[in-house]
Amino acid sequence: MKSQSALTTWLASLDSRRLERVLETRRDAMGAPEPRSLGELADRLQRPASVALALPWLALPHLQVAEALAALPAPASRGALAKLLRVAGDDADRALAAVLEALADRALVWPDDAAGLHTAGPLRQAWDAPLGLDAPLEELLADTTSDELRGILLTLGVEPPDGAAQRLVALVEHHSAPERILALTARAPAVTRKLLEARAGAGPAEPAQFAVFGSRGADLEAGARWAVDRGLLVPDLYGYGPARMPAEVTLALRGPGRHAPFQPLPPSPRTVYVTPREVDREASAAAAAFAAHAASILAACSTTPPARLKSGGVGTRELARLGKAAQAGDAVVRLTLETAHAAGLLAADGDRVPPTEAYDAWAEQEPPEQFAVLLQAWRNLPLTPTQARDGDGKALPALAGAPPCSGCLQARQGLLDAAAALPAAQGVEVASDLGPLIAWHRPLADPSPDGTPFATLIREAEILGVIARGALSAHGIHLQTGDEEGVEVECRRLLPRATATARIGADLTAVVTGTPSARLASLLDSVADRETSGTASVWRFSARSVRRALDAGRAPEDITAGLADVAAGPLPQPLSYLIADTARGHGRVRIAPAACVLHGGEPALLAELAAHRGLAKLGLRQLAPTVLVSRSPLDTTLSALRAAGYAPVAETAEGTLRIEKDRPTRAAAVPAPRGRGQGSGGRTAAAHPARETPGLGPAALAARLLAAPATLPDPAPFTGGPPFGTDTEEIVSGWAKLLTYSDVRQLAHAVDTGGAVTVEYVAASGNRTVRTLSDLELDPPYLEAWCHLRSDERVFTLSRIHGVMPA
DSSP states (O other), rough: HHHOOOOOOHHHHHHHHHHHHHHHTGGGOOOOOSSSSHHHHHHHHOOOHHHHHHGGGGHHHHHHHHHHHHHHHHSHHHHHHHHHTOOOOOHHHHHHHHHHHHHHHHSSEEETTTTTTOOOOOHHTTTGGGGOOOOHHHHHTTTTTTHHHHHHHHHHOOHHHHHHHHHHHHHHHHOOOOHHHHHHHHTSSSHHHHHHHHHHHSSSSOSSSSSOOTTTTTTTOOOHHHHHHSSSSSSOOTTTSSOOOHHHHHHHOOOOTTOOOOOOSSOHHHEOOOHHHOOOHHHHHHHHHHHHHHHHHHHHHSSSSOOOTTTSOOHHHHHHHHHHHOOOHHHHHHHHHHHHHHHSSSSOOOTTHHHHHHHHHHHOOOOOHHHHHHHHHTTTOSSSOOOOOTTTTTTTBBBBOOOHHHHHHHHHHHHHHHHSSSSSTTEEGGGGGGHHHHHHHHHOOOOOSSTTTHHHHHHHHTTTTTTTTEEEEHHHHHHHHTTHHHHHHHHHHSSSSOOOOBBBBBTTTEEEOOBBBBHHHHHHHHEEEEESSSSSEEEHHHOOHHHHHHHHOHHHHHHHHHHHHHBOOOOOOOHHHHHHHHHHHTTSSOOOSSSEEEEOOOOOHHHHHHHOGGGGGGOEEEEETEEOOOOOOOSHHHHHHTTTTTOOOOOOSSSSSSOOOOOOOOOOOOOOOOOTTTSSSOOTTTTTOOOOOOOOOHHHHHHHHHHOOOOOOOOOOOGGGGOOOSHHHHHHHOOOTTOOOHHHHHHHHHHHHOOOOOEEEOOSOOEEEEEEEHHHHHHHEEEEEEETEEEEEEEEEEGGEEEEEEE
16 A cells, blocks of 8 residues: 555656556556546556566566566665666666666656655565565564574574564674674585575575475575574475575675676677668568468468368468468468458358458458558467467467467567667678567567577568568568558558559460459469469469369350450460360250259159249259259158149159158257357357457546546445445445455446456465456356456356456
8 A cells, every 4th residue: 555655646746748658558557447546547557467467568677677676675765776786877877767767657666755766566576586585584584483583693692682573683683784694604614605605696495395394494405504593594484495595694695796687788689781772672572472472372261261170270281272372381371361360351150261251352452451451460469370380399270269479469579679779771690680689678578489589470570571681671660669551651662563464375374473463363363273473473274274264154255355354465376275165165064953853754744843833932943854853852842742732752762662651759859058158149259349448548548637636546335435336336346355446346347348357366276367357247156257268158256356457
């Protein structure tokens, strides 16, 4: 509460522009309902789940400064922080100020009126041992008995005062002087001195194994007993694992020359001089090639939608088929499918993944507009689409619906930031050198599972032309800043417009330079087979390909006229002969559909049946004087004829009479009751509400919050405050006893409006997880919801929900 009060005070001191920046950078802490006061905003900003979502987007120096602050007593002074980081000189001081400013923009670190630096509580707890320091001596000895404290003081040669509290104060005061610790260590046995020096350099030891309760100190390391007797090491109260070294002892043994790491500048990769024209040329070639391949791949999906595996996703066999059809590699196929799916151009439908209606509009666009759609989708993909194998080397399907990967998003933004930070007219000599830069910009991002860090991600950027000649391309610059309009403008500048004509040769090939237009590609795909794609595409005509067009209902005259319209010159004579010869033999044998066949020896009777108006629904058609075919199944046709007064008989497949026997009546199987998520009244696994965003933008919300009283949130109804806003709030608060009123309001709002929320949930086993829930239904004492972590309906106990934040 003290930290929240300090944050509220600091937020109240900001101007509207600075508060707007805080709201924009911590968008994850917003949601519905919007905070009504700065106190409620401070409460949301300090929630553990909200801080956990903000951490992965920090660069290396931000995390280093945050860890150093977590190791210092709160609130820390700017001078103590600079001393711990060994910040000396104007440049380093400016770098530290910039880092603190960035952390303040995220409301993770903020100053007070006394120049102290406060850190968000969950951020301080993000490190179990910041800088390798364990808890201070006073905390480690809090449960030590008075007699044990007396023994330590006597061993140190200090007269023990009366009372456990006074003895603890005396021991802490003795160990607060580094020179005493060093002098004491100098008199220690060699094995003890070696142990202490190793522990001071490595930080707190991890518990090795469980010990028997009450066996304190029974399994101490060699040489540890001497240090324990003098308070240099403190064994666990219940004997778990090795003894712990207090922070005061660690700092004294490390000496004044040891400092916390602080790397304000990114690594310096090997760079080469590149001109903007060179970058544009390579980026244009890569983007044009990908756009052409993507159009071909999606056209192949339109012709024959890829099949899905039983386990979900598109397997390697279908990926290879699409790659062969479009003359594209596996990485390009995967990248196209994932970006098209994210852009809404593809969607799963049963056991297939066909294009959606949005694809038809996309296919009519020019290549620059098509490429811009897929490029924007790539920027926001919560996965690495070209990752073909998992950590065990097993092949991964595409479009498998893997859980969202926040680390993948961070890595992609880190790549864009790293490339944007390169000096002007400079590109990395080797693309893999961007890996260490990405690690500096996003230390918590997930590197590629293969050998070179982020190699898969960098290769994707090169395929899309975002990285060209080791530098950020023109459309990559706008992608990095999130300028969608700028991305579209650069795509139109770099990518040529579609080609509407083809050079058709006497060797029965059609060559298109550049990206073919949608009309041209559709025409050539219908009458020829594509052989190559890329900067130039080649189609080959054959009797089989022409017959395919004729089968689709196109007349030979229409095929010839269509090709003549798109040909750069007159149609070659061999192609005209091929079309005419193929059309001459087309349709000489016809196959008619029939569900059953009617035949008899009386042509007049069969003619009567064919002309009978009452039997029109059967779809009878006369093929010969004594043969009719019906579009209706045999039993349906048989019943209709008997109802019309005729006396037909049925035959078996072998042509013998079918003997009809009465079968005993049996009840149909009763279908299992449909649960939630099935039928028209329920919800399906694929239908989830979109993330609910605040009704006000950051600027308007900042102005409203600054105008409101800078107080803590209104008192909750269960602490004497005003009544609940809704019945749902009252029900939730009655069962979720661990939630604050702000959390109760947010969870109740999600239940009432159908929104999504993220909750901290403690299972019956004691495991704490963070889950995103949607489609909430209240059934006290339970909450039924769709769990995005498990991709299934789940039931949650309200009393086990420990926190609520926006999804």
